[in-house]
Amino acid sequence: MIEARGITRTYQTHGQFTGTRTVHALRGVDFTLPEGGAVSFIGESGCGKTTLGKILTGLETFDGGELVVDGVELSALKPRQRAKYFRRIQMIHQDPYSALNPTRTIEATLGDPLRMRAREKGGTGAGPGAWRERACELLTLVGLEPEAVLPKYPHQLSGGQRQRVVIARALTVDPQVLIADEAVSMIDVSMRLGILGLLRDLRSRLGISLVFITHDVATARYVGDGGELHVIYRGEVVERGLTDDVILSPVHPYTQCLLSAVPIMRGLEEPGPDRTAPTRALDERTDTPGCLFEPRCPFATDECFTTHPTLVPLGGDGAGVGAGEAEGVGAAEHQHACLNPAARRVVGVEVGAGAAGP
Template sequence: MSSIIELKNIEKHFEDGKNTRVKVLRNINLDIKEGEIVAVVGESGCGKTTLGKLIVDIHPPTEGNIQYLGREISSLDKKSYKDYRLGVQMVHQDSFAALNPNKTIFQSLSAPLLKHKIVKTKAEALELISKYMEDVELAPVEQFLYKYPHQLSGGQRQRILLARALLVKPKLIVADEPVSMVDASLRISLLDLMAKMNKLYGISFVYITHDLATARYIANNGRVVVMYLGNIVEVNNINDAIQNPKHPYFKALLKAVPVADPTQKGMISQLPLKSMEIPNLKNLAKGCKFNPRCIYATELCESKEPELRELNGSLVACHYAESILGGNEHDKSGC
């Protein structure tokens, strides 16, 4: 499969208002292939949303480059850049904030179609919008088109956002926590809807979440990208990653998933972590950024940052991944 998006040596820094640069993303290398679903997981503040915004060019990278269909987006001509912006869409977490409260659903959905001349008339826009509204299971269409965002439920608004993204026939959709603000009973239906769009139209998805259960559900046949404090620490097929986590941070994430078992007490105290506290991005440790919390850390981890490297068909950034994977977690002599 060919790549839709390639991120090469990406760094992203932000000014904190005190003439200090905060590194939010560091040395990010990632490619998104045609028709695949990639789940990006990690704790709050790890850089997941910033990564998504770089992919859709809301934020430019500080260093490195992003390629769309093999061409660097910063060097695209006007027509090619327009193709890229239409080809890579984003579905935001807050559906209410993402829709203009003063416009009806039809006005919000028809505006990009008319602006980009995908259709010529409002009648053509209505026909196309109706098709995609039915695709996202908002039928009969007439019950929704002429309502305002506040008149719809959170789940209905998220379906509207998905329909809006689909209308311009994208190759890739970045979905940033798309089900976190809807009722639990609706989450599976929205995930099923995205999986359906992936199969029906061959659209790739980057699914950003802190919820491992929904990540595994949506990307069951795809990959997981695990992030920690601006770094990618593991990339693998999601089922293999969950069965055989290679990075100690991902092992801790999996241990933190609640289990419906009343006999499991004191779960937090049993987590394989030295500390529950997440370090400040302005004052990160030398060497491996996870070493202050890692129960396997040694002097090597404190002095040298591990590179993302290949291991058994996956990528992992850990000096001792082999021994951790093999279950011999205290014998690091062979690594």
């Protein structure tokens, strides 16, 4: 469905006090999203996740690399030709409060794209009865009562209802891919599971592929079940593989730091014995000729300062990563960009199970 090959994006910032600075938002990102599959991206704020999502939906351009959709390389097409491919890829924005026009009812919000879609199909679905019926169908699909929601304005709905309307609007053009950019971060905790369950259900029922962008490891694991997890740091993927493999047996220090920050349910879980943390706060102005994470890495060596690592298969560099091998991780599935990889147990374990496993 989607294949990204070496996607790069660079910005030039101009500040009165900081002067001109080059910001590398993305540095050679590669991934493949199969039909009905899922790819999750996790990382700190400012690591390039949202920029990647905007590139995939055509809202942002990229400097280098290739973006292939259904076997067609989009950079070789004219903007008008690309539009039909980008229409298949819809974004669920982070903030449901600003994603909807406050001056329009939900009926009007859904009506315009539905009529447009009907005209594209060349059918009679542009009539008021047909598109309204489709709007009711979509609202029911996302768990809302159509008659109660259609006449309302966004401010009359709860945060969870608004996010469901945003998802319904994305579905009006029959997308094949949804880009969920922090889709639950602005919603009450009590409502998050319902939205996450809906995204997971859309994958299974409609065969929609999903790119899930998040800070939250737990949500990535739930929604991206069976898919790939990519850990991105300062625009560069530093570890990737099957979601459970990366979470249960991380080998890159940055991944280990991210997973160590996941809260532990005291009384039910015990912290992983190898939990760690960065040695300093993130400073994007600090660059090294070697590993980007080296200034903050608790395990950095002199080699890390001078040599820039690239993604290699787990165990393919001769590193002793017995824990990953014990989990049955294939070399082609789990990759890392670390000069001194070591599998560590950092996620919480159930009380009484701490001594089990490698």
